Amino acid sequence: MIIFNGSYSKERKNGRIGVKKVVVILLSLLVAFQFIAAQEKKVLNAEAGQAFNSGLDLAKKQKYEQAIPKFKKALKAEPNFPDAHYMLGYCYKKLSRYKEAENEFKEAIKLDDKFSKAYVALGKLQFAMDKRQEAINTFKAVLAFDPENIKANYELGRVYYEMKNYKTAQGYLEKAIKINPKYVSPYNMLGLVLEQQKKYAAAAEAFQNAVNKEKKKSKKGTYYYRLGKVYLTMNKLKQAESALLQALSLSRSSSIKAASNFYLGETYKKMGQKQKALKYYSKAAKSSQWRQPAEYEIDMIKNPDKYAY
Known part of the structure; x- marks a missing residue:
């Protein structure tokens, strides 16, 4: 920036244009030409x-x-x-x-070599191809030049979760959340990581954050299911009941609905509400995935003498 002051006026009176002004103009023109040339190359x-x-x-x-x-x-x-x-x-x-x-x-x-989107796509593909170490190397390559890349941090957390390296996964997921607290997926994955480490209160907080920030009803239903399951583990039965009922209401996934029915059966069983437990176990038994455990629980309620030791 050129600041016009008394010295400039004095120089002009003497018939001399400031040398600094000329230099600045020439430099500005040079930069402009370089910018245009660079644009033309693209x-x-x-x-x-x-x-x-x-x-x-x-x-x-x-x-x-x-x-x-x-x-x-x-x-x-x-x-x-x-x-x-x-x-x-x-x-x-x-x-x-x-x-x-x-x-x-x-x-x-x-x-x-700074194409972040291509690196992330490659890493996700390598993970899908079960090339886990290659995927890790690819995501870390992004972080070498773009450490605040939220997708690379999240995907590293996901890979390490699948590898059961929960502590390392937690670090990357917490970094992703710090970068953008509005990004929902890391909260869900963090909840899973914390649950595996038996940090149930922290896991419940992470799943609750996922529920609060998610806009899609179907995904919100999945997060409610996971929240309810953690509350059940913590023996917070009323909270578990509420979350699992929300999961049934919102989820479109048949597997999530079946699992929610089973864990509602578990919740009501712990509450001593046998008829409600039977109702939800019976619904869960319609799923091939949950039929065996649900029918076992139904039989235990209906025929307790068979299981008396």
């Missing part, structure tokens, strides 16, 4: 751009087979096009062509 040729946009439109309509040739056409016209490789990987993944998807995500990263 501009794709028309053929590549048109093909890419056509591919995007098809991908949005879930027409992945038809989108693939469009992205290939874009790459033929513009080989240094990381986004086209990324979208090819995305389409291949949707078609369960995982090896081809993996190769395309890697190509995108080769062209742009």
Whole structure:
């Protein structure tokens, strides 16, 4: 910024323009030209751009087979096009062509080694392919240049949870929550991690946060189920009852509904309300997954003498 003051006026009276002003103007012009040149380098040729946009439109309509040739056409016209490789990987993944998807995500990263979205997509794919250590390395590669990347932190927490490394998982999930407290998924995963560590009060708090922040009813139902299950473990029966009834009301998942019915049976059994327990065990028994334990509990209530020792 040039500050005009008395010295400038004095120089002008003497017929001299300030040298600093001239230098600043020249530097500004140089920066402007460099910016324009940089922008021109990023501009794709028309053929590549048109093909890419056509591919995007098809991908949005879930027409992945038809989108693939469009992205290939874009790459033929513009080989240094990381986004086209990324979208090819995305389409291949949707078609369960995982090896081809993996190769395309890697190509995108080769062209742009700071392409966070491609790293995260690659890591998630590697995890799905049961390449857990490779997935960890990929997510950590993102954090090396983008430590505040919420998706990489969350996905690392998820991988370590599946590997039963709960303490490490907890650290990454807490970091994800710190980065963006409004992002729901880390709260749910943190609840699962804490539950496995028998930190039930903290797990209940995490699931309650997930419930409070989630907008989709079906997901909220899942989180209510997990909250109710933890409350049951803590012997907080009224809270368990309330959460599990909410799960039944909100969830669209048959497996979540069946599990909620079973644990409501458990809750009412602990409350001494046998008829309500039988009602929900009977509902749970309609599910193949819960039939055996539910029928066992029903038989215990109806025929207690069989189980007297």
